[in-house]
Amino acid sequence: MDLIKREYRTITAISGGLIFAGNIAGARLGEMCFIQLSDGRKRQGQILELSDSHALIQVLEGTSGIDTRSAAVIPTGQPARVGVSKDVFGRVFDGLGLPIDGLPPIIPEEYIDAAGLPMNPASREKPDFFIQTGISAIDGLNTLVRGQKLPIFSGAGLPAKELALQIVSQAKVAEKEDFCVVLGAMGITSREAFSFRKSLEESGAMERTVAFINEASDPTIERLFTPRIALTTAEYLAFKHGYHVMVVLTDMTAYCDCLREIGSAREEIPGRRSYPGYMYTDLASLYERAGRLKGRKGSITMVPILTMPDDDITHPIPDLTGYITEGQIVLSRALHRKGVYPPIDVLPCLSRLMNLGIGKGKTRAGHRALADRLYSAYARGIDVRRLIAIVGEEGLTDTDKKYFSFSDEFEQSFAGQGKSDRTIDETLDLGERLLKMVPEV
Amino acid sequence: MKKLKGAIYGVTGPTVVAKGLDGVAMHTVCLVGKEGLLGEVIRIQGELATLQVYEDTGGLSAGEDVVSSGKPLMVVLGPGLLGGTFDGIQRPLDRMKEAGTDFIAKGLKIAPIDLKRVWSFSPLKRRGDRAEPGMVIGTVAGNGRIVHRVMMPPDLNGGGGGGVISEIKTGGVTGTEPVCVLEDGRTIGLYEEWPVRRPRPFKAKLPPVVPFVTGQRVFDTLFPVAEGGTAIVPGGFGTGKTIVEQTIAKLSKSDIVIYVGCGERGNEMTEILSDFPELKEMDTGLPLSFRTVIVVNTSNMPVAAREASIFTGITIAEYYRDMGYNVALLADSISRWAEALREISSRLEEMPGEEGFPPYLATHLGGFYERAGRVQCLGEDGLTGSITVVSAVSPPGGDFSEPVTQASLSFAGAFWALDPELAHRRHFPAVNWQSSFSLYYEDLAGWLSREVAPDMPRLRARLLKLLQKDAELKEVVQIIGVEALQEKDRLVLEAAFITNETFLKQSIFNEADAFNTHEKQYWMMKVIFAFLDSAEAALKKGTYLEKILESTLRVRVINMKNWPNEVFVKEAGALIDGIKAEFGV
Incomplete structure (x- = not known):
């Protein structure tokens, strides 16, 4: 810690959310600084790029x-850090970790670097513990399964947040x-922030929840910090205090758009x-923080939500996410219009870690085969x-007709369960019952 | 080479610009900053040198030291690699874990291999014998799976060719002492270092005439890759690339498997890391980890180390190839490597090519793929070895026209295209047989006719023809409905359905189905065509189509994949007899 407070009135350029400042002695990449305005207000900033004469x-x-x-720029000598504590449940903070629930700030037990460190792949515990979402x-x-990152791919106006909240309260x-x-x-x-809090409180999950909320009206750049603060807190709760943490991140599309904004302000060569x-690397630095560690009790399971622009699953945001996460739950507008809730289109859905978490002793023997047959x-x-759309029902064989009615029944009763909370046995029994509608091979 | 010292001039993302490293060579490794992060020189402009840094650059400050090591990026090669898990620059992740490192901090320095370990060395040469570069001078008792051959390094102490042995040890030796001394004073140890970006030398490349056995029907029968060949597995997310890679790592007939997890998921690596020591190799009954080296740089580990990881992997592969082994190198995924290259290129503000990838993407990629091959080894021992590369490609949006798929295509001999439509209906491996191909088939047809059955290539051609006919008929069905088809054509649809269910789909979770010998694959085709031919004959003789389609034999044919390899020929023979009897042929 410096004994003398250093101030640099060396700002030479300002562009978008970025400023260039000259000659900041000892500036470090990733270091946090304050920007002191002439009227006494203070802003926070982070050093993104360094040369011997300038800092961005x-x-x-x-x-x-x-x-x-x-x-003036006032360097702090510290990287972006998060003050963490166990006494965060029931609390609501803004995107930078300051309380917005009218209560006093938390008293941190520790300060942790928000960027996090990559987990040693050799230290990871195999994720094989089934989580019943109902x-x-x-x-x-x-x-x-515990330690998995399973995103919800949604479209504008589809009930992704309702589904996430249902998963959270049922889990x-x-x-x-x-x-x-x-x-x-x-x-x-x-409005969304309000409904999130309301639903969490109604389901009784709020007392086990800590929320970091960057609203649409807050500065965009804060969005880069919000998930990192949330994940740093989650890591502390999971690996220091043994909690099984479920992290819900929403909306990753807003996060990526912010990344694009910064990129273009830095005049970087744009990609797709x-x-x-x-x-890809940036998103991985968030998503890969899910997991379990050998010899430690807790876990981080992640359910990020993203909105596919124009329902396009090949858009870079869902595309890169799908390449990093261990599967995806895809919502369908067609099912939503039919009144199916949750409108999960199972065909493009996937859980890569499913096989580790199912079977005898975990869910039920024959679970895999049943799932494959339903698919x-x-x-x-x-x-x-x-x-049928082309040749009409007349051109169908009897077998085809059976599959046709199966698909309808499957959407209505299996996928479209409404707000009910089903045990795994109820789910699998229903699947078996439905399969009786079609021939065995 | 002399050591130079400069200072950090600028930092952006994973690259650092250093000043004062006058005379530093390209690709020299330097220690950057107070923590001594590893970096590699990738551009020199006057007095400024740009380095890609293999660790997180956060916290670096202008003016900190940059010290060149005078050497390029090297890997340590020797006994003890097998069963190990390393990051992209060969830091031992398993030993880091044992030291309590659950999260990878910066500046950690741990030797890749424990050099103090004592190995039992048995010489194959004697005092007075000549030792030539690449020649095997002795062996080390390894893990019981692989005999570790100790070779004279190809460029011992900077070259100088062969020499006469003046002293050679027997028995316990550690990594820090010589096992062999030459008359000119040069010494050979258990370990050698090799620069990752330089291919290890061999005597001659050999033609690809032996198939690389995966035990997977769609690969071995329809689109085989040769030992020493390259196959690429492109597919959008969720199409099963990683499962294909892991299946081959587990089941393929290889002496050595190098698995490179390049920019992929940490949780998926835990499956390999925790399962391989427990899973048994089919032929030997020994743990799979005994033949495996894992190089893993997950997506959230530093990108520059990701770029290096595939070269670290292939250099280790070449080392075992040089001992005369058949090595499989599985790279998952080469697209993440290309993205690392792109990320660094864009930090250098290079002129971008297609999709922002640098224009030299194809050249660099070729430099990697061309290190595959079946070779006559360098030494005079008459050994041959091979490296077969199977690399996953992750095209954005599943669009195969993107640069990495296209560049890979120009080097790969087998193309296993994965299809989301098939994956969605849980048809695995989701290989689209219409767009996949193998350029090796002509070269391998000789071996297949000789070792499996003379009509193996003919049956394969017939199977592909059947599938093609099926695709054409399905288009007609889309317009007029299936009931309007000729009965003969409906049999074709049925045979193609059976082929899909029993032959093309394959489950690694089912013991009998997981690995199929060529023989079983051949006889499965025999059964399918016996069914089709007999059914056609019966139809001609006036049997009703419904009766054929409802025959119980159909289900037996579909379930034949569940018969183990050992009994298959006998069971298949009986089934064919049953089919003929039922249809009265």
Whole structure:
């Protein structure tokens, strides 16, 4: 810690959320600084790039009001750190970790670097513990396990947040005492923020939840910090205090758009759809923080939510996410219109870690085979549906007709369970019952 | 080479610009900053040198020291690699874990291999014998799976060719002492270092005439890759690339498997890391880890080390190839490597090519793929070895026209295209037989006819024809409905359905189905065509189509994949007889 407070009135350029400042002695990459405005207000910033004469600083609360004459840069000598504590449950913070629930700030037990360190792959514990979410399309066909990152691919106007909240409150029942929820919300509207809090309180999950909320009206750049603060808190709760943490991040699309904004302000060479070329690596630095560690009790399970622009699953945001996460739950507008809730389109869904978490002693022997048969039968039913559109029902064989009615029944009763909370046995029994509608091979 | 000292001039992302390293050579490794992070020189412009840093650059400050090591990026090669888990620059992750490192901090320095360990050395040469570069001078008792051959390094002490042995040891030796001394004073140890970006030398490349056995029907029968060949597995997310890679790592007939997890998921690596020591290799009954080296740089580990990881992997592969082994190198995924290259290129502000990838993408990629091959080893021992590369490609949006898939295509001899449509209906491996191909088939047809059955290539051609006919008929069905087809054509649809269910789909979770010998694959095709031919004959003789389609034999044919390799020929023969009897042929 410096004994003398250093101030640099060396800002030479301001562009978007970035400022250039000259000659900051000893500046470090990633170091946090304060920007002191002439009217006494303070902003936070982080050093993104260094040369021997200049530092490029990203200002968190926006550059509005900063000038090149009187504004001063005050380096802190520290990287971005998060003050963490166990007494965070029930609390709501803003995107930078300051309380917005009218209560005093927490008293940190520790300060941890927000960027986090990569887990040693050799230290990871195999994720094989089944989490019952109570949702048939997930438990039965795309099982979630502790330590997994399983995103929800949504579209504008689809009920992804409702589904996430249902998962959280139903998993809470099945997971019992060591369970907690960390919510990181980026760029959500105040209406959404309000409904999140309300739903969490109604389901009783709030007392086990800590929320970090960056609203749409907050400065965009804060969005880069919100998930990192949420995850650092989650890591502390999981690996220091043994909680099984479920992290819900929403909306990753807002996060990626912010990344693009910074990239273009830095005049970087843009990648696909002008998102930065390092977006895969950047997203991985968030998603890969899910997991379990050998010899430690807790776990981090992640359910990020993203909105597919124009429902396009090949858009870079869902595409890169799908390449990093261990599967995806995809919501369908067509099912939503049919009134199916949750509108999970099971065909493009996947849980890569499912096989580790199911079977005898975990869910039920024969779970895998049952899931595969449901998938094949449903896929065949959808084929028949396309066929009907062209040749009409007359051209169908009797077998095809059976698959056709199966696919309807599957959507209505198996996927479309509404707000009910099903045990894994209920889910699998229902699956077996439905399969009786179609021939065995 | 002399050691130079400069200072940090600028830092951006994973690259550092250093000043004052006058005369530093390209690709020299330097220690950067107070923590001594490893970096590699990738550009020199006047007095400024740009380095890609293999560790997180956060916290670096202008003016800190940059010290060159005078050497390029090297890997340590020797006994003890097998069963190990390393990061992209060969830091031992398993030993770091034992030392309590659950999260990888910066500046950790741990030797890749424990050099103090004592190995039992048995010489094959005597005092007075000549030793030539690449020649095996003795062996080390390894883990019981692989005999570790100690070779004279190809460029011992900077070259100088062969020499006469003046002293050679027997018995316990550690990594720090010589096992052999030459008359000119040069010494040979258990270990050698080799620069990762330089291919290890061999005597001659050999033609690809022996198949690389995966035990997977769709690969071995339809689109085989040769030993020493390269196969690429492109597919969008969720199509099963990683499962293909892991299946081959587990089941393929290889002496050595090098698994490179390049920019992929940590949780998926735990499966390999925790399962391989427990899973048994089929032929030997020994743990799979005994033949495996894992190089893993997950997506959230530093990108520059990700870029290095595939070269670290292939250099280790070449080392075992040089001992005369058949090595499989599995790279998952080469796209993540290309993205690392792109990320660093964009930090250097190089002129981007297609999709922002640097224009030299194909050249660099070729430099990697071309290190595969079946070779006559360098030494005079008449050994041959091979490296077969199977690399996953992750095209954005599943679009195969993107640069990494296209560049890989120009080097790969087998193309196993994965299809999301098939994956969605849980048809695994989700190989699209229409767009996949193998350029090796002509070269391998001789071996297949000789070792499996003379009509193996003919049956394969017939199977592909059947599938093609099926695709054409399905288009017609889309317009007029299946009931309007000729009965003969409906049999084709049925045979193609059976082929899909029993032959193309394969489950690694089912013991009898997981690995199939060539023989079983051949006889499965025999059964399928016996069914089709007999059914056609019966139809001609007036049997109703419904009766054929409802025959119980159909289910037996579909379930034949569950018969083990050992009894398959006998069972298949009986089934064919049953089919003929039922259809009255």
